[in-house]
Amino acid sequence: MTRYDVIVIxxxxxxxxxxxxLARAGRKVLVLERRxxxxxxxxxxEVFPGFRFSVFSYVVSLLRPEIIRDLELPRYGLxxxxxxxxxxxxxxxxxxxxxxxxxxxxxxxxxxxxxDAEAYDEFGLVLHHMARAIKPLLAVAPPDPTSLRREQLxxxxxxxxxxxxxxxxxxxxxxxxxxxxxxxxxxxxxxTEALKATKSASGIxxxxxxxxxxxxxxxxxxxxxGELDGVFRAWGFARGGNGSVSAAIAASAQARGTEIRxxxxxxxxxxxxxxxxxxxxxxxxxxxxDLVVSGADPRRTxxxxxxxxxxxxxxxxxxxxxxxxxxxAKVNLALGELPEFTCLxxxxxxxxxxxxxxxxxxYLERAYDDAKYGEISRRPYMDxxxxxMLDPAMAPPGKHVMSIFVQYAPYHLNGGWTDAKREAxxxxxxxxxxxxxxxxxxxxxxxxxxxxxxxxxxxxLSEGNIFQxxxxxxxxxFLRPAPAWSRYRTPIRxxxxxxxxxxxxxxxxxxxxxxxxxxxxxxxx
Amino acid sequence: xTAVVIGAGxxxxxxxxxxxxxxxxxxxxxxxxxxxxxxxxxxVRTVLKNIAVNDEEPDRWAVAPLPQGxxxxxxxxxxxxxxxxxxVSERDAARWPDFCARMARLARFLERIYLDAPPDPLGVRFAxxxxxxxxxxxxDLMRLLPMPIAELLDDWFENDTLKGILGAAGIMxxxxxxxxxxxxFLFLHHHVGSPPGVFPPPRTTVVSETDAQKKxxxxxxxxxxxxxxxxxxxxxxxxxxxxxxxxxxxxxxxxLVDPVWLDPELVRAIxxxxxxxxxxxxxxxxxxxxxxxxxxxxxKYGTEGITALSPVAELTLDQALWMxxxxxxxxxxxxxxxxxxxxxSMHPGPGILGASGYNAARAALRG
Numbered sequence: 001m002t003r004y005d006v007i008v009i010x011x012x013x014x015x016x017x018x019x020x021x022l023a024r025a026g027r028k029v030l031v032l033e034r035r036x037x038x039x040x041x042x043x044x045x046e047v048f049p050g051f052r053f054s055v056f057s058y059v060v061s062l063l064r065p066e067i068i069r070d071l072e073l074p075r076y077g078l079x080x081x082x083x084x085x086x087x088x089x090x091x092x093x094x095x096x097x098x099x100x101x102x103x104x105x106x107x108x109x110x111x112x113x114x115x116d117a118e119a120y121d122e123f124g125l126v127l128h129h130m131a132r133a134i135k136p137l138l139a140v141a142p143p144d145p146t147s148l149r150r151e152q153l154x155x156x157x158x159x160x161x162x163x164x165x166x167x168x169x170x171x172x173x174x175x176x177x178x179x180x181x182x183x184x185x186x187x188x189x190x191x192t193e194a195l196k197a198t199k200s201a202s203g204i205x206x207x208x209x210x211x212x213x214x215x216x217x218x219x220x221x222x223x224x225x226g227e228l229d230g231v232f233r234a235w236g237f238a239r240g241g242n243g244s245v246s247a248a249i250a251a252s253a254q255a256r257g258t259e260i261r262x263x264x265x266x267x268x269x270x271x272x273x274x275x276x277x278x279x280x281x282x283x284x285x286x287x288x289x290d291l292v293v294s295g296a297d298p299r300r301t302x303x304x305x306x307x308x309x310x311x312x313x314x315x316x317x318x319x320x321x322x323x324x325x326x327x328x329a330k331v332n333l334a335l336g337e338l339p340e341f342t343c344l345x346x347x348x349x350x351x352x353x354x355x356x357x358x359x360x361x362x363y364l365e366r367a368y369d370d371a372k373y374g375e376i377s378r379r380p381y382m383d384x385x386x387x388x389m390l391d392p393a394m395a396p397p398g399k400h401v402m403s404i405f406v407q408y409a410p411y412h413l414n415g416g417w418t419d420a421k422r423e424a425x426x427x428x429x430x431x432x433x434x435x436x437x438x439x440x441x442x443x444x445x446x447x448x449x450x451x452x453x454x455x456x457x458x459x460x461l462s463e464g465n466i467f468q469x470x471x472x473x474x475x476x477x478f479l480r481p482a483p484a485w486s487r488y489r490t491p492i493r494x495x496x497x498x499x500x501x502x503x504x505x506x507x508x509x510x511x512x513x514x515x516x517x518x519x520x521x522x523x524x525x
Numbered sequence: 526x527t528a529v530v531i532g533a534g535x536x537x538x539x540x541x542x543x544x545x546x547x548x549x550x551x552x553x554x555x556x557x558x559x560x561x562x563x564x565x566x567x568x569v570r571t572v573l574k575n576i577a578v579n580d581e582e583p584d585r586w587a588v589a590p591l592p593q594g595x596x597x598x599x600x601x602x603x604x605x606x607x608x609x610x611x612x613v614s615e616r617d618a619a620r621w622p623d624f625c626a627r628m629a630r631l632a633r634f635l636e637r638i639y640l641d642a643p644p645d646p647l648g649v650r651f652a653x654x655x656x657x658x659x660x661x662x663x664x665d666l667m668r669l670l671p672m673p674i675a676e677l678l679d680d681w682f683e684n685d686t687l688k689g690i691l692g693a694a695g696i697m698x699x700x701x702x703x704x705x706x707x708x709x710f711l712f713l714h715h716h717v718g719s720p721p722g723v724f725p726p727p728r729t730t731v732v733s734e735t736d737a738q739k740k741x742x743x744x745x746x747x748x749x750x751x752x753x754x755x756x757x758x759x760x761x762x763x764x765x766x767x768x769x770x771x772x773x774x775x776x777x778x779x780x781l782v783d784p785v786w787l788d789p790e791l792v793r794a795i796x797x798x799x800x801x802x803x804x805x806x807x808x809x810x811x812x813x814x815x816x817x818x819x820x821x822x823x824x825k826y827g828t829e830g831i832t833a834l835s836p837v838a839e840l841t842l843d844q845a846l847w848m849x850x851x852x853x854x855x856x857x858x859x860x861x862x863x864x865x866x867x868x869x870s871m872h873p874g875p876g877i878l879g880a881s882g883y884n885a886a887r888a889a890l891r892g
Contacts (some may be wrong), residue, residue: 145655145663145667146656146660146663146664160647160652163647164647168852171646171647172847172848172852175646175843175848175852176843176848179671179706179707179841179842179843179848180841180843181705181706184799184843188797208704209704209705209706210705212701212705212825213673213701213704213705213706214671214701214705214706214707214841214842214843215671215706215707216706321680323676362826365825365826366826369822372704372818373815472671472672472706473671473672473706474667474668474669474670474671474672474676478667479664479667479668483664483667483668484664
């Protein structure tokens, strides 16, 4: 029987990244995936004959460039196509478009507000500097500020030096960005409602917070972090859908000797006298290893796979308090023809970019109001892309696929999720979008609605949270997923975590998987 | 040496009294001194001797009707509160003493920070202080500050009425609902100065009838980057070596001072200080968190948000501690030499009576 150095539970993108880095360092790695294919929430599927969808996550924004480089992902089939614009249709028949071309963008903004057009460049510069300041923290294993151990104190001191070196001005700017609401932050810069709303929308994705709630501003940075790396601004689309991201990482890992077993759900981690010994599959098969890395979310890892009996009470309590509360849904449409937006008719370049239904901050806030009392947003926020415009292979000739990210669709829905509620969500989305593109209803050939409950059931993300736990300030850095356990380790010797539920988490970034691999190897990333 | 203090509140009074030990002080204000409520820290109390300070400490600090009939009552006496909570939830009653102890520990931490200029978050002193909270206390602090009060209360309790009562302390004076981030910090802020288990803001009242002259200040005189005194609305000039203003920083620096003396970036930051009128200005016995949240919903839309202003800078995490009201002014000092700021819009914020006056005057005297 093959003896493995490391078992990675879960073949999501972070698990695969972690496995690939471990394999690269010469470890014999086995990845165990519950489903019949790898990718977790980053996967593509031919949902309807001829129509391929990135069923869950649908854009590549933050995939770390060092991962792309280290794992040679382009060699294994990763090809990112840029999304070059964001169109925000407005109820009055006008629109706001943001273009990647600087001059075009400026002209368009000036049409709405000269002041905003002026402020835009400075805003970009400030956020660019902030993004640069915060970027190194993505590759840090957050120390435990309560620990008195020497290496932890040393890392803490280094962190302090790092912040000191930023200078007080930047430190304060960072403080503001971390603690403000997206709406308040943008109010300091701009006056165009659609601009503020479309930008603040990035701050609410995956959370149960509205754009006016403090703590939503810092996500604005993410977009600029993408730009910093030169990955076609922040947003790109992987040819073949987001499944090809996972496929490329998996291929890279396999080329380095990693073994991947699909349809192999792990039932529990074997723990003996505080040390990990391997895993048991649901079929009863035991696989031994001295090192196990879990890519599952913190709740499933600690309360499911490990079990409370092996863990200190404090950690169990922290994990119970870790908030998931999925709030995002997907609606995937197979279309017989392209949508015709009233505000910008015809087959323009805007169809190759994203479309954002976010006409005003009030609109988003009202969508949130519905959700916080347990209802689907009557008029939800939507982020729409038409992947077949960039990659025609996604749909039959002349036909198209449309991917609609929807918020808010609370996991904790009054009365729970039923088939009827799922369709009601689909209707709310199609109805709202039809107000801007009246031909949509007639163009729909098939419709797939994915609720947070579906995400939980299919992908295994607790409460359908797309980040494996809310990315709110009280669940970040030192505290992700639990105080004192933010460095990918666990109280069980030999058991590590590598999912989005660890720092920095969120999005198809891969940083958690990479940092975890270095933690396992005992090296700094 | 001469000094002018502008403002009618306790902060102005405390600053004036501290300065009068070495300066000849003129206090000027254009509004009637209002009764102020809050917590009077012990050093401020010493300065306020012979001023009417009335402590009001009701034994029963909350009474809320229960949906099933009867009332939930919370008392200064821990045992009585536990008994009352016990009738609605055994679990909550069992958790109450621990909750109170942990909140009190954090409030004491803030209390110490409040009696001095804001700390340096990267400084050794602050780090040592935070460490002295112990492991549990430090984790509580890091976790709690950015949290919505609703989440904190959901972590601890199950009874809606109990959560409603406590939640009110998290949003009082702030245009946010209990589900907004940073409201757990406000909850702690309001707990400062109260004994464990008493969560409404302290209600000690001070009527600062002073030797102040009711005269409207028109302008602060600045010459060669230094405050030289003030000009009254009637035209009289009063020369001073030191000017301390307890007015809103926007009024002091954008109206009374000619902005040419300020860096445009600072002017912009001052203009962006948020002081929006809240849904609740006083502590209410709310029946549930949803009740508070819906009251906030009603206040957050439309133009009223722009027009309705509160006289005090909001106490949100980006306008608190070393960020209050903007980082450049957090140490009471302004770029104009000899001009200092105090008042509830400065650190430590509303409800801590006289503390900013105390801190600012001491800073000004040190120079």
